[in-house]
């Protein structure tokens with residue numbers, strides 16, 4: 196069975212900066228694939244290439260079997276793109292916006308009218324369809340922003356960080372929307388730097404960092420990469436550089452990361468290592484003010500792979 | 508088809524932009540309307556003017572050695588007896604000041620103009636105490652004001668002529684030459700004729716000044732010179748705002764780029780050339796619609812006869828080509844929509860000024876010359892021809908110049924657009 200999205204050695208450079216380096220991953224038809232990575236990882240750049248906004252420097256990708264470089268029109272026809280920022284005409288009504296975007300996807304006449312009605316229903320704005328978008332709340336605009344990508348019933352939909360900067364309620368609404376669309380058979384490529392979202396939505400996750408796909412797999416597979424390692428979050432009463440150096444040298448510690456006095460340590464066996472951590476702290480004259488032992492999660496995986504936290 | 512969809516979308520958005528509507532339609536009509544009201548009285552012709560009854564005492568005589576064909580006194584006198592003012596000035600001669608004063612007192616006449624003996628001689632000699640006396644019925648205000656304006660205006664002209672004459676004479680003398688005495692009267696006449704025209708153009712000709720003072724606008728037919736003057740004034744507004752509207756409408760591409768909708772358009776299965784073409788088409792429509800509306804409004808509101816159908820069509824099409832071409836070129840230089848308004852305002856006002864758009868009713872040599880190098884200048888040439896009633900074949904040349912300018916500017920701008928946006 197062919198992949199809905201196939202990405203092969205995709206590259207993009209901006210001058211000297213290699214924003215995307217040899218990215219390769221696939222999405223099976225009907226699944227949700229998340230691109231997870233910190234700011235500047237190259238997620239948006241990858242998506243811009245897939246949606247035909249940027250020409251790749253090298254490599255290729257295909258949407259529903261259509262190469263984005265050789266048959267861009269066909270690839271775009273199979274694809275709905277929800278931009279990271281609202282991209283709508285504020286001085287047109289919700290309906291006028293949807294009608295216009297529908298036309299850009301080749302819909303006309305009765306079919307267009309019917310589909311606009313359906314989409315208004317899906318995004319729950321039938322009764323506000325005549326109002327100008329400019330007067331809408333942020334959450335309502337986001338819904339129209341998504342709606343405009345659904346008009347032509349695309350096989351694949353790409354969403355770039357659709358939940359950035361919105362309230363928890365709207366976020367919930369959007370996540371539910373994504374799941375509903377996926378249940379109807381749409382393949383979804385979802386980018387985020389929230390690991391909870393990736394964990395909740397995805398069948399597969401590609402983790403990106405500094406332009407590279409550094410891990411790919413189902414959620415549980417990725418967690419297993421950390422092996423038996425356990426993550427311990429600690430807080431110190433000083434910034435304690437000495438303590439950190441000592442901990443790093445402690446046997447059984449594989450990764451260590453500190454941010455704002457919060458320290459995250461990956462260890463092979465918490466029962467055995469934890470006493471050593473206390474011992475080294477008191478030797479250096481520091482005090483541990485809190486300890487939490489975490490089940491491994493995507494954050495742990497990222498830390499394990501890069502030595503850095505997902506969120507900076 | 509998508510080209511038209513994109514263009515229509517832009518047009519709908521334009522109709523919702525109060526600023527654009529204001530600049531495209533309201534501003535040019537309002538400005539022309541203000542001019543019309545200011546000089547609207549001219550339009551009402553001679554009908555509403557109160558009749559002036561005037562007595563003239565002309566004791567002046569032409570000195571034997573004066574370089575003139577007639578005395579100044581006679582010039583002033585004949586102005587009031589002229590055919591052109593006969594409908595509203597009834598002038599009669601009186602032998603001396605006493606007779607005129609008696610007539611004013613008896614309210615037989617409203618005003619009397621007394622020109623003293625040897626006025627020409629004294630005036631030419633530069634004597635300061637030579638004066639023209641105006642006697643008036645104290646119950647009247649308008650008539651005497653008008654008469655005084657007319658006299659002052661004429662004397663200004665004569666004084667100007669004298670200065671010019673002296674300057675010319677000194678120049679010639681410095682070169683060891685002499686003015687041929689026989690040419691002096693014709694010099695004064697030419698100067699006086701020029702001055703009268705100049706005054707007329709500046710609305711200060713004696714008759715027009717008088718009319719401005721006196722009559723409120725009435726609903727009578729406009730005289731032909733006034734009608735054509737309104738045409739000139741409005742064509743300046745029409746051209747300036749056509750260019751402004753074109754540039755402003757074209758700026759929607761910068762807005763779309765900033766709002767993210769341009770990027771979104773690029774993710775749809777729509778060719779980039781189609782997208783750019785759709786946006787250009789919208790500007791084209793906008794400028795054409797604006798032009799037609801303003802022409803029709805100008806005709807019905809201000810009685811302007813824009814010319815023969817073929818001529819005005821060529822003028823309008825030339826204007827459209829030039830506006831769209833310059834709009835594309837200008838916008839391709841602008842970084843963002845915030846900068847746009849300022850840049851257009853500045854650039855278009857400059858270009859408009861040096862092309863003579865704001866002084867369309869007067870001939871200014873420098874502007875005529877510079878206008879040869881600006882699209883605005885050529886659009887103005889086209890409208891002037893059309894307004895003057897020239898047949899369409901005389902407009903083919905300016906039209907071709909405008910079409911060429913438009914296409915060249917468009918091509919340069921479009922290449923820059925493609926590099927930048929597509």
Ligand SMILES: Nc1ncnc2c1ncn2[C@@H]1O[C@H](COP(=O)(O)OP(=O)(O)OP(=O)(O)O)[C@@H](O)[C@H]1O
Nearest residue numbers: 209212214232233234235236237238239240241388
């Ligand atoms: N048009 C561009 N010109 C130059 N550099 C760019 C351009 N677009 C992106 N970059 C750079 O490429 C790198 C990847 O950026 P990208 O936007 O793809 O990251 P991202 O993973 O989407 O990050 P975020 O989570 O912040 O959206 C960054 O270093 C960014 O500065």
Ligand SMILES: [Mg+2]
Nearest residue numbers: 238239279356
């Ligand atoms: Mg991004």
